[in-house]
Amino acid sequence: MSDTAPESDTIVSVQGLHVSYGRVQAVRDISFDVPAGAVVTLVGANGAGKTTVLNAVAGLVKPRAGTVLYRGRDVTRWPAHKLVAAGMVLVPEGRQILGTLTVAENLQLGGWRRRKASAAAIDEMYERFPVLAERRNLRAGSLSGGEQQMLAIARAMVARPQVILMDEPSMGLAPKMVDEIFGVIETVRSSGVTVVLVEQNARRALRAADTGYVLETGTLAHSGPAARLLKDPRVVQAYLGVE
Amino acid sequence: MLQQLANGLFAGSIYALFAIGFTLVFGILRHLNLAHAAIFTTGGFLSVDLISRQGLPIWLAFPLVMLAGGLIGLLLERIAFRPLAGRPDEHFAGLISSVAFGGMLIALVQARYGTEQQSISSEAFPNEVYTVAGVSISLAQLTTLGLALVLMLGLAWVVAATPLGRAMRAVAENARAARVLGINVERVTASTYALSSALGAMAGMLMVLNVGQGDLGMGLAIELTGFAVIILGGMGSLWGAMAAGLILGLAEALTIHHIGSSWKDVVAFGLLFAILLVRPQGLFGTIKAREV
Numbered sequence: 311m312s313d314t315a316p317e318s319d320t321i322v323s324v325q326g327l328h329v330s331y332g333r334v335q336a337v338r339d340i341s342f343d344v345p346a347g348a349v350v351t352l353v354g355a356n357g358a359g360k361t362t363v364l365n366a367v368a369g370l371v372k373p374r375a376g377t378v379l380y381r382g383r384d385v386t387r388w389p390a391h392k393l394v395a396a397g398m399v400l401v402p403e404g405r406q407i408l409g410t411l412t413v414a415e416n417l418q419l420g421g422w423r424r425r426k427a428s429a430a431a432i433d434e435m436y437e438r439f440p441v442l443a444e445r446r447n448l449r450a451g452s453l454s455g456g457e458q459q460m461l462a463i464a465r466a467m468v469a470r471p472q473v474i475l476m477d478e479p480s481m482g483l484a485p486k487m488v489d490e491i492f493g494v495i496e497t498v499r500s501s502g503v504t505v506v507l508v509e510q511n512a513r514r515a516l517r518a519a520d521t522g523y524v525l526e527t528g529t530l531a532h533s534g535p536a537a538r539l540l541k542d543p544r545v546v547q548a549y550l551g552v553e
Numbered sequence: 554m555l556q557q558l559a560n561g562l563f564a565g566s567i568y569a570l571f572a573i574g575f576t577l578v579f580g581i582l583r584h585l586n587l588a589h590a591a592i593f594t595t596g597g598f599l600s601v602d603l604i605s606r607q608g609l610p611i612w613l614a615f616p617l618v619m620l621a622g623g624l625i626g627l628l629l630e631r632i633a634f635r636p637l638a639g640r641p642d643e644h645f646a647g648l649i650s651s652v653a654f655g656g657m658l659i660a661l662v663q664a665r666y667g668t669e670q671q672s673i674s675s676e677a678f679p680n681e682v683y684t685v686a687g688v689s690i691s692l693a694q695l696t697t698l699g700l701a702l703v704l705m706l707g708l709a710w711v712v713a714a715t716p717l718g719r720a721m722r723a724v725a726e727n728a729r730a731a732r733v734l735g736i737n738v739e740r741v742t743a744s745t746y747a748l749s750s751a752l753g754a755m756a757g758m759l760m761v762l763n764v765g766q767g768d769l770g771m772g773l774a775i776e777l778t779g780f781a782v783i784i785l786g787g788m789g790s791l792w793g794a795m796a797a798g799l800i801l802g803l804a805e806a807l808t809i810h811h812i813g814s815s816w817k818d819v820v821a822f823g824l825l826f827a828i829l830l831v832r833p834q835g836l837f838g839t840i841k842a843r844e845v
Contacts (some may be wrong), residue, residue, distance in 0.1 A: 370732065394735030406730035408723055419723050419734050422716065469735060 320379075321346040321504050322367065322398070322473055327376035329362050336362040338528045340376075344473070345520075349495070349505040351536065353512035353549060354525035360508040361403055363525070364475050367506070368400040369393045380473070397472035401479065403508075405462040409451025413442055416450050416461055420468035428468050435464040438497065456487035463494055473504045480511050492518050512549040516540050524549065555688045557810040558803060563694040565802020566701035567759050571775050572782035572794040573705050574752035577712075580789025581725040581745050585648045588629055589753050590772030590779070591655030591662075596622050596754025597767035598662050601671040611678060615700070615758070622754025623747040629654050630746035635739070655772075663769060672766040697759045704752060705795050711748070712791065721745060725789075777818075781825045787835030797836060800824075 322344040329337040337359040344350045352360045365371045367378050369390040378386045380398055390400070408416055417435060421428020436443035439460050445453060450461060459479055466474055479495070480488040488511070495518055499505050509515035516522050516536040524532040524545055532545055539545050575589045596618050603614040633650040637643050681692040712718040720741045723731040732738050760775070761767045782801055786793025801821055808820040828836065 368733070370729075389737075390732045391735045391737045394733075399735070400733050402730070402733050406727060406733060408726045408730060410726055411719075411722060415719060415722075419719055419731075419736070422720060422735050465734070 319346040321381055323379040324367060325377045327363065327366060328374045329366050329371060330374050336528055340530050342523050344504060344506055346504055347502060348521060349499050349507060349519045350521045351507040351509060351515040351519035352523045352525055353509055353515050356510065358525040359528040360525055361477055364477050364508050368475055394469055399466040399469050399471040400475040401462045401466045401477065403477040405458045407450045407458050407461050409449060411450055412447055413450050413461060414446040416465050417468050420465035431468045431470055435468060439464055456483050456490060459491055460494060471503055474498060475506045477508045478510060480509065557806045559688050559690055561803035561806025562799060563698055564806065565799040566698045567756050568778055568782050568802050569795045569798020570701040570705060570752055571756040572779045572798050573708060573791055574749035575779055576783045576789055576791065576794045578745055578749045581721050582742060583644060584634060586651050587648060588651040588655035588658065590776035591658040592622055592625055592750045592753040593757040593775060594772035595658055595662055596757030597761040597771055598666050598671060600758035600761050601673050601767050604677045605674040618758045619751040619755050623751040626746040626750025627743055629750065630743050659769060668769060670766045670768040673761055678762060693762050697763055701759060704755060709791050717744060781821055785825055785828055785835055787837040790837040793835055793837030
C-alpha cells in the first residue's frame with residue numbers, strides 16, 4: 311500500500327464505542343479516526359478507558375454498542391485472531407511475552423499466521439534489534455523490561471501488520487529505555503505501519519504523534535493535532551504539567 | 554525375573570499412553586478431563602467391534618480407533634468444556650461436566666454392546682510368541698510397546714517442533730497473549746482434546762489386544778493407575794508421564810511376582826506417596842511453570 315497522502319485515507323474508524331464490564335461503564339460514546347500511515351495517540355489518566363478502547367478495537371473485549379471499521383469493513387465482532395490475520399496487531403499492556411519460550415519462539419509465534427513468509431520478517435527484526443539476535447536462544451523471561459518491550463513490538467511486526475496497536479509501551483521502563491522505545495515507534499511508523507499508541511506519558515506520546523485524543527473517565531475530552539494539544543492550556547494543566 | 558520386567562514394560566507402556574493424553578490436556582489447558590477413562594473404554598470396545606464383528610484387518614482398525622477417539626475428543630471439548638470457558642468456576646465445573654460426559658459415553662457403549670465382556674477373536678492377531686533369553690514375548694506385546702512408544706514420541710515431537718505445538722505451548726503459558734498473537738485459542742483447545750482422546754482410545758485398543766477382551770470396568774481400573782502416573786511424573790509433563798507409566802508398570806509386575814497380586818495397588822500407590830514426600834512436584838514436574 312502506498313501512503314502518499316496519509317490524511318486522506320482512514321484505515322481505522324471507531325464510531326460511538328461503548329464498553330461495559332458488568333454494570334460498570336468503562337467507555338462511553340467514543341469516536342475517532344486513524345489515518346493510514348499516521349501515529350495517533352490516546353492519552354489520559356489511569357482508568358480513563360484507554361486500554362479498554364484499544365482492547366475493543368483489537369477484538370479482545372466486545373463493545374456494548376458502536377462500530378469499529380478497519381479498511382472500510384465492519385470488524386466490530388471479529389475475534390482477535392481474525393484481526394491479526396487481516397493486519398491489525400496489538401502489543402498489549404505489560405508486554406505479554408511468553409517468558410518460558412525462547413526469544414526465537416516468541417518471534418515465530420508472531421508469524422503464526424504466515425508460517426513460511428515469517429522467516430524473512432524474523433531476520434529483519436534481528437537486524438533491527440541486534441540485542442534480540444544475540445539472545446535468540448534464551449528464554450524471553452530472562453530479558454530486561456526494555457528488551458521484552460522490544461521483543462513484543464518485534465513480535466507484532468513479524469506479522470507484517472498494517473496497523474499496530476500499542477498499549478503503554480513505555481510503562482515501567484527507565485528513562486533511557488523510554489527514549490529507545492519511542493525511537494522504535496518512529497521506525498515502525500517510517501516503515502509505513504500505522505500506529506495507535508496508548509500512553510500515560512502524555513507529553514512523549516503527543517510529541518511522537520500526529521493526532522491526539524485525550525480521554526477522561528471513559529469519554530473523549532479533547533482532540534486535535536498533537537502539536538496543538540501540546541500547547542492547549544487545559545491539556546497542559548491536567549496532563550502535561552510544567553516541564 | 555526378566556519375564557516379569559518384560560511384562561511390566563508392556564503393561565507400563567499402556568499406562569503411559571493413557572496418562573500422556575490426560576496430562577496433555579492438563580498441562581496445556583489446566584483442565585482435569587475425567588472422561589478420559591471412558592474414552593479409553595470406548596476405544597477398547599470399538600476395536601473389538603471393528604476387528605471381531607466387522608472383520609476389519611487390524612492395521613485398518615488402528616487408525617480408525619484413533620480417528621474415532623479424536624472425534625469424541627472434539628465432541629467432549631465442544632459440549633463439556635467450551636460452554637464453561639470464562640466462567641469463574643470453569644475448572645471445577647469442567648471437571649463435573651467431564652464426569653457426566655464420561656458417564657454418557659459408557660452408557661452408550663453399554664447400550665450397544667451390553668454388559669458382557671467382549672472378547673476379541675483369537676485369529677484377529679497372529680498368535681506368535683518369541684523366546685529371547687528365556688523370556689517369552691508375544692507379537693501383541695511387541696506391537697503394543699512399539700506403537701505406544703511411537704505415538705508418545707510422536708506427540709512429544711508435535712508439541713516441541715510443530716507450529717501447532719508452539720501454539721499449544723503459547724496457550725499453556727498465557728492464553729491471552731496467544732490470542733493477541735493471532736492464535737485461534739478455541740481451535741488449539743479443540744486440537745488438544747482431539748490428540749489427547751485419540752491417544753486415550755488407542756490405549757484402550759492396545760489393552761484389549763493384550764488381555765484379549767474388553768469390559769465396561771476397564772476404564773475404572775486404569776484411571777487410578779493413570780492418576781498415579783501423572784502425579785508421579787509431574788502434572789502436565791509429557792516425559793514424566795512416559796517415564797512414570799513404565800516405572801509403575803514395572804513396579805506392579807515385580808510386586809505381583811514377589812509379593813502377590815493383591816499387593817499390586819499398595820505398592821503402586823506406596824511408591825507414589827514415597828516419591829511425593831521426596832519430590833512433591835513429581836519426577837519431571839516443576840511446581841511453578843507448566844512444563845509441557
